[in-house]
Amino acid sequence: MIFRFRVILDNDTEEDVFRDLEIRRTDTLEDLHNSITQAFGFDGAEMASFYLSDDQWNQGEEFSLFDLSDGLDAVSLMNETALDGILSEQQTKLIYVYDFFNMWTFFVELAEIVDEVEGVDYPNLMFVHGQIPDDAPEKTFEADDDDFDDFDEFDDDLDLEDYDGLDFDENWN
Structure with a gap:
């Protein structure tokens, strides 16, 4: 079976920018990552x-391209995750972020599941619409004022001058 995806650049430009891709359902997220970077003209050398x-x-x-956790937390890796292990007709959406310095962000949606066509090489770039801009679209990270109403940085009744009450062994090593 083949997964058909629409990959849409999250941007605020006048023109929509997207690519339609086909890939085997048993391929990994890393295979999809490589297909997306090629379809949009990236070199694929950045973190994603x-x-x-x-x-x-x-x-x-x-699902990360590389494990940067230093072994502290469990990390799900792209090369260990098959597409059909996380996507289905009920779970169709992914967000893809490429190059964390520029934050190229894409909405990836499983559009349909079809039979493999003999003679077609997969992954397959089916359709291209729009040109990717020279620079990643600016991201605005905002929160509503009321999102922080219940937050009080110093609401913990902790006396920083009371060293005996901190339950801290200063000679721990």
């Missing part, structure tokens, strides 16, 4: 991650 997403495009579990 996929994130599971819901219908409102909220960012969920991360």
Whole structure:
């Protein structure tokens, strides 16, 4: 079976920029990453991650290109994650971020699942629309004022001058 994806650049330009890709359902997220970077003309040398997403495009579990956790946390890696292991007719959306310095952000949606066509090489770039801009679109990270109403940085009743009450062994090593 073949997964058909629409990959849309998250941008605020006048023209939509997207690519339609086909890839085997048993391929990995790393294979999809390579297909996306080639389809949009990136060299593929930058850090990238996929994130599971819901219908409102909220960012969920991360699947990273490399393990940068220093072994502290479990990390899901692209090369260990098959597409059909995380995507289905019910779970169709991913967010893809390429180059964390420039934050190229893409909405990736599984559009349909079809039979493999004999003679077609996969992955397959099916359709190209729009030119990618020279620079990544600016991102605005905003929160509503009421998102922080319940936050009080110093609401912990901690006396920083009371060393005996801190339960801290200053000679721990």
